[in-house]
Amino acid sequence: MAPRVNSAAIRRLNVIRVFHALRENPNASQAELGRLTGLDKATTSAVVTQLLDDGLVERTEGPRARRIGRPETALVIAPSAGLLVGARLEPRTIRIVTTTLAGTVLEHVQIPGSTDIGTAADLLHQGIDRAVAASGEGLTVRGVGVGIPALMDREGRLVLAPNLGWRDTPIRARLEAALGAPVYIDNDTKAAAMAERLFGVCRDVEDFVYLTGHSGVGGGLFLGGRLYRGAQGFAGEVGHVTVVPDGRPCGCGKRGCLETYVSESAILAQAAERGRDLPDLAAVTAAARDGDPVVTALLDEVGERLGVALSHMVNLMNPALAVLGGNLSVAADVFLPALNRALERHALEPLRRDLRLVVSPLGPDAVPMGGIALAMEGFLSAPMPVEELLRR
Amino acid sequence: MAPRVNSAAIRRLNVIRVFHALRENPNASQAELGRLTGLDKATTSAVVTQLLDDGLVERTEGPRARRIGRPETALVIAPSAGLLVGARLEPRTIRIVTTTLAGTVLEHVQIPGSTDIGTAADLLHQGIDRAVAASGEGLTVRGVGVGIPALMDREGRLVLAPNLGWRDTPIRARLEAALGAPVYIDNDTKAAAMAERLFGVCRDVEDFVYLTGHSGVGGGLFLGGRLYRGAQGFAGEVGHVTVVPDGRPCGCGKRGCLETYVSESAILAQAAERGRDLPDLAAVTAAARDGDPVVTALLDEVGERLGVALSHMVNLMNPALAVLGGNLSVAADVFLPALNRALERHALEPLRRDLRLVVSPLGPDAVPMGGIALAMEGFLSAPMPVEELLRR
DNA sequence: TGCATTTCGTTAGACGGTCTATCAAAAAGA
DNA sequence: TCTTTTTGATAGACCGTCTAACGAAATGCA
Incomplete structure (x- = not known):
């Protein structure tokens, strides 16, 4: 049964709006919060009063703008809350x-x-x-x-x-x-x-895809302003999208999955097969930067595979932004040209034209x-x- | 700026809920609408009164359940509205x-x-x-x-x-x-x-993908209970997902797009290349049913290509249901085995296990x-x- | 210094929702 | 005929947002 929508639901929503506005704008005044959220200042006052009573928000001696008119009182989310x-x-x-x-x-x-x-x-x-x-x-x-x-x-x-x-x-x-x-x-x-949406590079983006490599390769879909989980909660399994028919065997039982080519362990394994025993992805990237042709070719392939999978995502979901995180960000600058070539070959031009491609700023804390x-x-x-x- | 949420917004929402409940249950009584929507019967009364005043709903002499208690008055969405x-x-x-x-x-x-x-x-x-x-x-x-x-x-x-x-x-x-x-x-x-969501086979499904073939091949994504359009409105372009690297040239300028293999014109072209000049997809399907090995092999390939693209969608979006519509439904029963084999090879098992695959009941009116x-x-x-x- | 001006934040009252509680209406059953 | 049961309407409580007015606290200027 659908939940009931009553006054309490409205209040809850507006509290959340004000909270997020204050989180993104510490030391904002009540008036500013009203402008940010689109709420009336009377409503903002009521909401802030409630947050103050609950102890979630505090008044502070924040920096005051030297302006005409009554000075604002700065608010922050209470560290003690x-x-x-x-x-x-x-x-x-x-x-x-x-x-x-x-x-x-x-x-x-x-x-x-x-x-x-x-x-x-x-x-x-x-x-x-x-x-x-x-x-x-x-x-x-x-x-x-x-x-x-x-x-x-x-x-x-x-x-x-x-x-x-x-x-x-x-x-x-x-x-x-x-x-x-x-x-x-x-x-x-x-x-x-x-995290990318709340604290990272996608703060104002409603539709983006997030790609990351750790042990495997994962995808996160932020669609229409919210995280999309799918019917069972399994959406975003880009690591198991087939990029090479009858390709390398994967732990999932299938063949040719993206992560058998671009996860860190897969990259190291492929490098070893080609006579390059390297300890980690940083070493692989360094070798490519030093001009090792074998490793360079390998990372080109990585970019190509990733580009194929990303093209599928672009054609299917038309995101405004694609974020490369995790280990993918380590080698991103090396394989980015190959990735872009793959996008040009496999993604529809109107959808690719406005796509932004960025590297995650959050690092290991993502x-x-x-x-x-x-x-x-x-x-x-x-x-x-x-x-x-x-x-x- | 985000829209304001006030009492009027709540009412608008509840009106929509009641409207859809009545649309799906003609001749429902007020009490029944209350049960269907989860609204209080006082609220339901207010909403229905408003709908009656607006002329969107009428009282009818619907069939009465012979039950104890005051008889209900049946309501319908007014045909004159x-x-x-x-x-x-x-x-x-x-x-x-x-x-x-x-x-x-x-x-x-x-x-x-x-x-x-x-x-x-x-x-x-x-x-x-x-x-x-x-x-x-x-x-x-x-x-x-x-x-x-x-x-x-x-x-x-x-x-x-x-x-x-x-x-x-x-x-x-x-x-x-x-x-x-x-x-x-x-x-x-x-x-x-x-249409599939409102009138067809997906009435209670929150997450499904719709695949259709006309001149090209298209996809519609219904994710999290609403139609997903993407950043620019172009989401769902499954027809231009690459299924064969360096494959047949496509009108979009790329190569190997799904629709160069499974659209009606593509199927007819491929049949002609193999010495089978057939007027339309119905003829192709009939030939396959009659046991023509060339056409059967061709439709197997069609199922395989479609299965590859659908596998991408399953891995990425984890839908509960995939609907085949348009011309795809004409030949569906012939290529379904091949499609299922492709799903088994390319879609992750936990995501594929609970996937339902159905043919659209809406026909040319979809x-x-x-x-x-x-x-x-x-x-x-x-x-x-x-x-x-x-x-x- | 004194006063107008400006902006901030509060408050009263209007208005409009939903929800609880109650009640009349209209049927079946005894 | 009376009780029981369900429907649908309504009064009143309660809780929201919004408008409008007001006091508070700064600046700008004579």
């Missing part, structure tokens, strides 16, 4: 970030992971406790968001991670019970796309900050998912 | 349908088209006038929706139709001026997808009925696009 926790959970390392509700980073923690999903979850739990303790006294955790390189369903169950051997684990429920705070879990790349974004969205929308309200 | 017009505009033929606001078909008109876009628009205008006149006396046209096989931007400008030589025509503005009624224009396949869907959406949402209200 609580913590958000974001994490990236991988077999090798677990990376945890804590922030204020505004998204200001407080602590970084990085610990070794585990190839066993149960052990990894326990380690994550311990790491979060440590990070929270280091973030300050008496701060309550308002939400925990985790990105995992796996197929995650809409209820936060880990369904399958072909490369890791993980499957069928109700990890959200498990962590929520252990942590005693709301937990939001999603695929790592979807989380990173959320996924943990995506966890922050998930937790922030969850905290603000609770108890009702506001985005759903006005769909027919 | 106005007309919707839907059309498919193509160079060869123009097909026009008129319906009540509920979507009940009143008139069909089919007239020859024109390869000149200006002439075609004039013919459409005349045809609409004729269809409206035939639909009854004194009915005002509430909206006109048109599907065109071309790239249409979000403002209803025709940008490009590679196969037809049409480009850069402000056809929406032109028709609106000529007709004096609100006009909504979109790509024909997007319109058909809307696009005109899509025009009806566009017009209905436009009429109900006017003056503010309600779906946008609660996006942050």
